[in-house]
Amino acid sequence: MPSPSRPTGAHAPRAMIIDRAWRALGPGLESLSGPGGAPLTRTVKLIVLPLVIRPSLHPELAGDFLGPREAVHLEALIRETGARLEATAGWFTLLKKTRRALGIVAGNPQDLYFRLCFELATEHGAPSAGADGLARAALEEVADATGGRTVEALKEHLTDPARYARLDRELASAWASRAPAPADVPDAVAAAAAEVLEACGAPGAEKRSPAFTSMVDGAYGSLVGRALWADPGGVASDVWGRAELPTHLKLTTHQVPPRPEVGRGASTATLSAPLDRTVFERTFVVLQASALREQLPTVPELVRREVGRSCGPLGLCDESLRVAVVVGGRLAVGLDPLGSGDSVPRRTAAHRAVDARWQREASVLRARRMTTSPDPDGGPLAALADDLRTPWVAYMRRLWVRLHGRDVREAPLDDVASVWAVLDGVSRSVMMDHRARVRSALRALSATASYTETAEPRSA
Template identity: 40%
Template sequence: MVQSIAAGAAVPRGMLIADAWAQLGDGVAPLSNPSGRPLARTVKLLLDPLVLRPTMNPRFAGGMVGVEHVDELRRVLLEAGPALAATAAWFQLLKQARRRAGVTEGNPQDLYFQRCFELAHEHGDPRAVPDAEAIAAETVAEVRAERGEVTVDRLRRFMTDPDQVVRLAGLLQHAWADRPAPGPAPRDGLTAFLDTCATEPDERAWKALAANGTGTAEAAELDRPRVARDYGLTEKDRPAPPALGDRASKRRLPPPFDRSIMERLFAAFTAVFQRASMADIPTMVVGEIHRSASAWQLAEEPSRVAMALGRDASNGIDYWVDPPLTSDANGRLQARYAREAYVHAVHRLADPESANVPDDLKHEIVYVQGPYLRRLWARLHGRELRGETTAAADVWDLLDGVFRSVLLDQRDRLRRLLERDGGPA
């Protein structure tokens, strides 16, 4: 397959992984789908963070891999074959232990894949371990106990434990030190997708944007001075590593990139149904540390593409007077914004001294892209924590729904303010 590719070309990463995976044989079948390819969660939870490690090996990142790195990627996967086969065997044992214990909550792949990888490295193949069934039962019980206490208090205790603080601070430092250099220039395709996503969403085009690493490429600009700040994602000149943190409040959350690891996870604990779909505390915290060092500070390429689409869809709304339309989605958001009576009122407040509107609210109303991108990031971040996927048909509902939410929030804040001050609501 690879020998026929011209020098300097690139090969789809998914095709390379599938090709190497097929050579691992039946031992990894529990980690595979019916067609013999690795499950999406196998790639997300095992291959990317524990085997290929694209954060430390940027040559393996993105949707395409340079032909000069093809053999190396295959070698890394094949060398991990015995550990992956042992992981698959442990996974089978843990599922049996789970059934015997009567555990039904949570997705077994989310809960046990990474634990099984640890067991494989600690004990090897469970068929050669005399007390493997006891280890599996104990692991299931540990995971269940951890998930039974997925609360803010336990998150705080975990992140303030002196031993954990040292370990997590080291992980955070290494994750940011190993950030890959900015990739190639952004690829085309965002505008074409925005032109059709509201009426005829193209699943193939959506998947192509993710496979090509378009969202990651578009994030390169965020490291330039003031770019992320102008988007409302940080108050700093450039994004910087977050603090670990030991407290959080929904009333005082800073912009997304300035939030501590504690603050980033805090919002996910607001509902029981959300906690039921999330990983255990240690896995969540480590995952959030790596997420903070990723493009757009999001872990999934579809989420990064959605941020780039949201940036372009909301671009130019701030111009207000005869704004240029860059896409069908942009025009639809422009039209929704222009229909808001309160927006017209605030834009007419030429004299700041005569207005009863605080400067921060007035700024958010006039320069709406900042609050829009902040809320879009929070929505995508929450979807990642809950393991939710995004299809092409979901994109416009997401982009438009976030914009509608921002406008409703601004309208309500302005109404409360005017009612409090005795003005017309």
């Protein structure tokens, strides 16, 4: 059984155990580590978890917190793989050097080469005589496999003025040919979404619930998405259950989703809201997030599909994923991490499960105290407490991104169990992100306090 999702008794965070075991390996891992010696986030995500710990083979190590016995097991796995990890670091250094010599600039080297370097280390050990040739061959193989599926290839593809103009005309045509918005949204949409969320919290009952299937068959996701184009006030109250919230739940910054544009650039730091993204931004995110680019269509095909997808209801093609947005929205607007009791929609088993996890978080407990004794200066902790009053904003944006990724990979949701896996996964991701931001704010406040104390003049 996986260990608990929160610390109890002698349980310790898995991330902390990984960090401790990694540092114990000693020097030789610099290219896979941060300045402080801890493994890089991508090192953990792309090497340590899937290739060393392998939670699928060791489910007892899959939890966020591990007991003493599991911690010993995890540390042993990392220690036993130490020589291979050091060889992996050596190969990564060599591949980066060879990459520069070949003039390759496309893609993130860590995403492209971390797993490859581990494979090279497994097969050949540390780089030795003849390693330069192996490195060059490996890089060429990766380049062939990605087939130009890079951000640079996207920029080049959309640089051509004639192609850009053609795509703009296709967007205009697709947007103009959308199905009309419905006069109203049936009450059955909200009722079915609530039934799905109730089934999500009933162990063993997920696949037996017909509600999700009926929502997909009835095209309820498309219905709600088309309604958002007309911004009927009924969507907020009839579907989400909270009339005071924006109809689109901040998936767009406009009153209604605008016609998508082709776009000429993108940055992860300045991405638009999901339904406001250009075709360039939508494709950019796909290329940035996909470690296995060889499984993606080519850039021209990706762009072509995004033109159609961006003009579809909720910015998605697959109906099961559109329905997941509707169900996820019903869940998100009813979340109450602060335990205020103010959530309006009928609370379901899914709401209770997610809220219970949130309300055990130390960062949330502190934020709850901030609601009664707020930071008079409106500091970072006060802002983080405010985030917990509107958890649906971060939740819906992250949910849409996950569903968009599945749409690109043509990975629909088949039943309530698969829906819950996505909805629950998003809630955990948002919670962990909030936890990290609280910790960062506390470190910053602590550093400021220490500096102030040191800088203050002292009397003799």
